[in-house]
Amino acid sequence: MKDLSFCRQQFPSLQRTGEDGKPLVFLDGPGGSQVPYPVINAISEYYRHHNANTHGHFITSRESDRIVDKARLDVKALLGASETSSVSFGQNMTTLNFMLSQALGSYFRSGDEIIVTDLDHDSNISPWLRLAERGIVVRHAPITDEATLDLDAFKKLLSKKTRLVAIGWASNAVGTVNPLATIREWTRQVGSLMLVDAVHWAPHGPIDVADLQPDFLLCSAYKFFGPHIGILYAAPSLLDKIPTLRVRPQLSTGPEKIETGTLNHAALAGVSAAINFIAALETDRHQTYTDQIHHAMAAVYSYEHHLAGLLYEGLLHMPHTTLYGPPVTQSQRTPTVSFTIDGAQSSHVAQELAKKGILVWDGDFYAMTLIDRLGIREQGGLVRLGLAPYTTTDEIYRTLDAIREVEVTLHG
Ligand SMILES: Cc1ncc(COP(=O)(O)O)c(C=O)c1O
Known part of the structure; x- marks a missing residue:
């Protein structure tokens, strides 16, 4: 470093x-x-020179398009994703997770089960609890006295009825890091989706979705030197299948499918600058971004x-x-x-x-x-x-x- x-x-x-x-x-x-x-400058630079809405024929609009595209590319690199279509933006992690949970609520059936953990931030619990009103059963994975997940108890909660495991990468309260690779394996065995809240982990260590292969992963740029922007990674084409809340002119495929309204373009310029700042902390030059x-x-x-x-x-x-x-x-x-x-x-x-x-x-x-x-x-x-x-x-x-x-x- x-x-x-x-x-x-x-x-x-x-x-x-x-x-x-x-x-x-x-x-x-x-x-x-x-x-x-660099993040502060990128945000003010946007308002000074490029401020416009996207998808127009004029220069500032085209520049705004490029800023949004670049932010997707940079986040793709940060997360080790294979496609920019896997990267959606929103107001913050909590709002994106509520949007996603409501969409998955229509995709799941009454009697299906979701597992949340007692270690998690409430942003990865409350959105799932709301689905109880649709007959979806939410199960709670307990913790040990050392504030780590009780893995034996966790495993017993998994069954063929489990449709989603919503789990944090790391605890924002006590720093515990969860054994995600093991849990990914278990979710595969029962055919469940896995959603990872990486908000607390993202500023502290590498994320490689190609390796972990979560179905969804969320983080928040203001925790890693950026502005207030929520980030959702969805496995390729997964978002296309899920009935998100959207207005009619909105694209019906990822990544835009879950992005309601106009994005915060200035903040997205800041997200790219934050990722660039992180990359610049490494002294050696590596082959890929x-x-x-x-x-x-x-x-x-x-x-x-x-x-x-x-x-x-x-x-x-x-x-x-x-x-x-x-x-x-x-x-x-x-x-x-x-x-x-x-x-x-x-x-x-x-x-x-x-x-x-x-x-x-x-x-x-x-x-x-x-x-x-x-x-x-x-x-x-x-x-x-x-x-x-x-x-x-x-x-x-x-x-x-x-x-x-x-x-x-x-x-x-
Ligand atoms: C682990 C964790 N998850 C989720 C959130 C919510 O993130 P946001 O503020 O982007 O909604 C936080 C915020 O502190 C957090 O620490």
């Missing part, structure tokens, strides 16, 4: 300070990453994993702090480290860190079932520290010192 100073220089927000004049520490990434100059991006994301994974290890180790030694999720030493884990401090509301801890210029989230992060299952709802859920390629070792130590101070103030 390019050295850290290259990465940090690209983000204007990293130059700003808090009210006390000290640099801010951005550990809020799982709620949305910071945005580098997909390889370039995948190597860059593998390098991001190692860099973040190392820092997450330091953070995790430091927190482990704090006597009144409890960590959640699998240990960071595990090879497959996102650099999202969540904890509670005995006797403290998580919002209190987040406020104390905010006073020191350390930006972290607290709560359930919409992973509601997981928080209930961990028994920490009363405590206000978790405090979540999310690392990014722009996080530094100094920031990790500054954060650990700040958490230690909160602990000492509370417990002496």
Whole structure:
């Protein structure tokens, strides 16, 4: 990976300070990453020079067409897809998943079954629960005490009635990475579709749909340095078969079939720039754009994993702090480290860190079932520290010192 100073220089927000004049520490990434100059520039460039609706005969319209086409090509490379027709855009992941679930609801029959997991963000649960009103049965895969999927219990839920498994790639609350290859195998054995919520994984590691072969995969560009755009990958020609909500003039084939209304063209220019930014993090030149991006994301994974290890180790030694999720030493884990401090509301801890210029989230992060299952709802859920390629070792130590101070103030 390019050295850290290259990465940090690209983000204007990293130059700003808090009210006390000290640099801010951005550990809020799982709620949305910071945005580098090339993305900001691409968006403003669109409004300055190319702003128009698509499919016209005039220059700005043709340029807008090219921007949309390019965004599909870049996302195709990011995901390792074989066709741009597999790449649809929408307002955000949640909206796309609701659109898709409503369409699949008309495709499935009463008595068909869908499996969701207790580890997931609610954006990959509520859309499927809505289908119960059509007689579709939703089953819930439970988790273990370590906040990993209970695979034995999961396997028992699968049957010939299972039409869809809706599963996250990684938990946005505790960083668990699910064994997707195994689950893909199981879904094949019963003839079920597999939908993957890759929103939390996408900023932290490579995605290769050619290898995993999900039927659907969703992610969100604002988590990987881009603007607010939802992305849906659908296996080639799969969307063509599904009755999506659409207006009559809209194309009845993928990828447009699920894209209601006018897309956010400026943001799509930003999506391309974000993917380009990722590709540029890799120092060596690789043969294809997909390889370039995948190597860059593998390098991001190692860099973040190392820092997450330091953070995790430091927190482990704090006597009144409890960590959640699998240990960071595990090879497959996102650099999202969540904890509670005995006797403290998580919002209190987040406020104390905010006073020191350390930006972290607290709560359930919409992973509601997981928080209930961990028994920490009363405590206000978790405090979540999310690392990014722009996080530094100094920031990790500054954060650990700040958490230690909160602990000492509370417990002496
Ligand atoms: C794992 C996960 N899935 C889904 C979502 C929803 O994404 P969006 O905000 O694009 O709807 C989030 C957002 O935080 C998330 O972390």
